[in-house]
Amino acid sequence: MYKDFFKLQNYPFGVTANPKYLYWSRGHEEALSFLIFGIEMRKGFILLTGEIGAGKTTVCRALAETLSDAYRTAFVFNPNLSELELLETIVEDFGIKPERKSRKGYFDALNRFLIGRNQEGQTAMLIIDEAQNLSRRALEQVRLLSNLESAESKLLQIILVGQPELRDTLGDPRLTQLKQRITVSYHLKPLERDEVGRYIDHRLTVARSGEEEKGKFTIYKGNELRFEPTTYDLIYDFSNGIPRLINSICDKALLAAFVKETWIITDELITEAQNEAQGIKVEGVFQ
Ligand SMILES: Nc1ncnc2c1ncn2[C@@H]1O[C@H](COP(=O)(O)OP(=O)(O)OP(=O)(O)O)[C@@H](O)[C@H]1O
Ligand SMILES: [Mg+2]
Known part of the structure; x- marks a missing residue:
């Protein structure tokens, strides 16, 4: 599914407690x-x-x-x-x-x-x-x-x-x-607001199967899946920093991006994913 579209080795926001993805908050x-x-x-x-x-x-x-x-x-x-x-x-x-x-x-x-x-x-x-x-x-x-x-x-x-x-x-x-x-x-405790972006970035890096770049955000080149930095605040507000909820939102947002054939996760996509997670149906994206 969207894994190949985004050129990922694995799904970055799975629900299993896999220590390979562990971000050291x-x-x-x-x-x-x-x-x-x-x-x-x-x-x-x-x-x-x-x-x-x-x-x-x-x-x-x-x-x-x-x-x-x-x-x-x-x-x-x-x-x-x-x-x-x-x-x-x-x-x-x-x-x-x-x-x-x-x-x-x-x-x-x-x-x-x-x-x-x-x-x-x-x-x-x-x-x-x-x-x-x-x-x-x-x-x-x-x-x-x-x-x-x-x-x-x-x-x-x-x-x-x-x-x-x-x-x-x-x-x-x-x-x-x-x-x-x-x-x-x-x-x-859940993640702090300033940790959400690094958490997401870390899980993406592991899913790309690349080496984790400690303390650094990935520098994106060309057509690569990326979250707009403003989305982190939205995700924090929705999840209160709970990793499982962050994963759930991000996974839904990636699916929506795949459907729309876009590489960039915007505030709009995150809001749609949140509505979906809360059971509010959004026309055209989630069936
Ligand atoms: N620090 C972290 N880095 C990366 N992923 C994490 C981190 N903490 C939690 N997760 C992810 O969040 C999800 C929930 O984690 P986990 O199952 O360990 O939570 P839990 O506290 O044991 O939940 P429960 O109360 O239901 O038992 C998993 O997908 C896990 O990979
Ligand atoms: Mg548990």
Whole structure:
């Protein structure tokens, strides 16, 4: 579709949390630093929250890619699980084969695995994404995992990732024990107004498969897809800097530009895309 028309290798504004496209905004960079700090200091429990679509999953994927072989990571993406299923998922993701498929069987196998990793100088890490969906009982189960420790430090570093309501859930007095164990926490904010243009430019550069030019805007030559700089403000106003919303608008604008056979993304195209995103039909562009 429009990919070939604009001479792109990939679609620049996809919806997957692909770390290849990661633009290091101030917030995203800080979030990663906090996570690394928490893990390296073996703080045990780390909390990462952020608005819907702010980039939490993307940051976690980038974290997993950044860490060396000295780290072993289990990722839970869908925590809509019973306590037992949650344990099973964690054990499987670490590649552990428990002797018995019971709560005790999983716990014992995990404990042995973690002690082994610790003896070999490795750090084991558990990332639970969408943790706002964990039931209170499952959260309690996660807390019990954090009890696995050696004389010196926690054997498992747990990162809970979720939307802002996760903080409310953790405010439940019945979860005080868990809340008290969270020593590092970070709230990922949307992009700032001045970051929107660089974010868009960065995603376009990656989609062209070119090397990222750090800190510089691309210099355009001739017939190349480009956003008029005035569009950035419009996009910010619509999206409040939420990357997923920025992607959605930009993707629609590119499609509209393709239909009109133009290379330049204007304010008009962005406004049409916004109307489309809000469900307002615009004659002739989106059918
Ligand atoms: N810093 C960034 N650089 C490039 N793309 C980003 C960045 N942050 C987010 N995105 C993009 O925005 C979209 C949403 O990101 P992601 O899925 O990580 O958000 P989330 O916070 O995990 O959302 P949810 O609350 O729904 O779980 C993805 O397409 C992702 O690639
Ligand atoms: Mg996510």
